[in-house]
Amino acid sequence: MACRGLMMSGIEDVLLITHGPVGCAYFSGINGYRGADGAERPAHIARTFSTHMDETDVIFGGEEKLARAIDEAVERYAPEAIAICATCPVGLIGDDIEQVARDAAERNGVDILPLSCEGFKSEPGWLHGGKQILDNWVGRESRRTGEFPIHFMSEACGDDRAREMKDIFGRVGYDVVCSLMGITTYRDIVRSHEAKLVVLDSGKAIDEVPLMYRERYGSGFMRVNLTGIGNIAASLRAMAAFFEDEGLAERTEQVIREECARIEPVRARCRADFDGMRVAAFEDIFRSNDFAVLSSELGMDVIMVAQDYEAEVYTEEGFTxxxxxxxxxxxxxxxxxxxxxxxxxxxTRLPGCPEIDYPKRAFAWLRVKLDRAQVSTLIALLAPDLCFAGIGERFGYASATMRSEKFLSDERGTDYMGFDGFERYARDLAQARDLSHWVLDQPSWMRGWEAR
Structure with missing residues (x-):
């Protein structure tokens, strides 16, 4: 999932083949770049390709079927390149996908990348995919770049959020040469070594891939957060500081001023709707810090519950x-x-929330460590209006007047990226508020029904 979904799925012109039984391709079917709205896109975009191994293939091997699948993919779609994602049965029976890929590449004249990303292997899929991309594709070609070339690594795959940020980068003066994990192309990847700075917008601990760029090509590396107005402004300023250029710094401040002025009427309207509401968030393994930042910038009172990451083992006793x-x-x-x-x-800061933009308001929180029972009692006492990311499941609080099914923790960092993400978040909050009565309110004709 991490190799196919995180590293490969946003590459527009690379056709991905899931080598294994069709059931193993389920994730491939629900995860992938669908193409930008209204834009031309390759014919293979939004399609799922699987070798559909059956019992016979698992017994006698699936190499021949894989070779035929590659030939068919080239004949039908003529992709810029092909990547093969191996599933667990392939690793168990020992199909030599590397040799199949070499033979097929020579036969068809197409670059083919074999990825031995079987789920049972100890090496994480994202790391295997990143290594193979750097070992086999990066550095093959060069191009003339702008004065400030960057590699924008982001989880904003499958929508236009990354394009919005690339437009911001372009206005500041950056040349985005590649965007692994986001919307990019094969040609961008082979030239990605030209970037002077790798910018990573992700809550996941995947630093090893950008660090490989730094080790091999001397690129700079920094983590950023492009969700929340305060985070975006701080990230843009940090990027400008890396290049130590006065003109770049001035354009950065100008773009921040322009964007904040553009969305100020929206911010005022949204804050009027939600100021003073109470929100509880549980910072789980996917992290819900983006919800906390956006809620704070709306003027909501954020109660943050976080697992104690200082403990080396997971327990029910340590919650901050x-x-x-x-x-x-x-x-x-x-x-x-x-x-x-x-x-x-x-x-003055919540975990994972470096910057919050709310003029003329000072933020401060009291921080304590509690066990699970204490957290449950405290949340009931505070009575939040809305709960995110596991508060109800982990601590048993079900009295929130707004339902949060819309806000899944694995959506963080994508749907609300960019300056316009503030408005999208407020819109979804309003939708959750307005639709909650369908879940919480009992119809008049049902009242007393159980008694009868």
């Missing part, structure tokens, strides 16, 4: 809880003594 100081004062400190808030540390 952040409660807004203003909310604690409003409810009265006496109610919080049982949770240790009298001696709590005061912090």
């Amino acid at each position: 809880v952040h409660v807004p100081c203003s909310l604690a004062d409003e409810l009265g400190k006496s109610e919080f003594r049982a949770f240790g808030f009298d001696d709590a540390q005061t912090v």
Whole structure:
């Protein structure tokens, strides 16, 4: 999943073949770049390709079927390149996909990348895919670049969010030479070594791929967060500081001013709708920090519950809880003594939330460590209006007046990227608010039905 989905799925002109039984191609069918709205796209985009191995192939080998699949793909679609993603049965029976790829490449004159990304292997799929891309594709060609070439690695795959950010980068003066994990092309990848800075927008611990660029080609590397107005502004300024160019820094500030002025009427309207509401988020393995940033920028009071990542083992005893100081004062400190808030540390930032843009408002949270039962009791006391990412499942709170099914933790960093992400987030919040009564309110004709 990480090799096929994270590293490969956003490459527009590379046809991906899932080598294995058709059931193993299910993820391939639901994950992939669908093409930009209204733009021309290769004929293979949004299609799923599988060798459809059956019992006979698993017993006698599927190399011949794979070779035929590659020939058929070239004949029908003439892709720029092909990648083969091996599934677990392929690794178990020992199909030599590397040799099949070499023979097919010579036969068809098409670049073919074999990826031995079987799920049972100890090497993560994203790392295997990244290594193979760097070993086999990167550095094959060169092109003239702008003065500030960057490699924009982002999880914004399958929609136009990355294109919006690339437009911002272009206005500042950056030349985006490639965008692994996002919308890119084979030609971009083979020239991606030209980037002077690799910019990674992802909550996942996949630093090894950009670090390989740094080791092999001397590229700079930094993590950024392009969700939330404050995060975007801070990230753009950090990128400009890397290049140490006054003109670039001035254009960065100009673009930030222009974008903030453009969306200011929307920000005022959205804040009027949600200011003062209470939100609880659980920072799980996928992280819900983007929801926390956007909610804070809307003026909501964010209660953040995070697993204690300092512990080396997962337990139900270690949760770090952040409660807004203003909310604690409003409810009265006496109610919080049982949770240790009298001696709590005061912090000005939430975990994973480096920058929050809300002029003339100072943010501060009380931070304590609690066990699961204490967290459940505290959330019931605080009575949040909306809960994200596991609060209900993990801590049993089901009294929120807004349903959050729309906000899945694996959507973070994509749907709400960019300056316009603020409005999209507010729109989805409004939709959740307006539709919640269909789930929470009992129809009049059902009242008393159980008693009868």
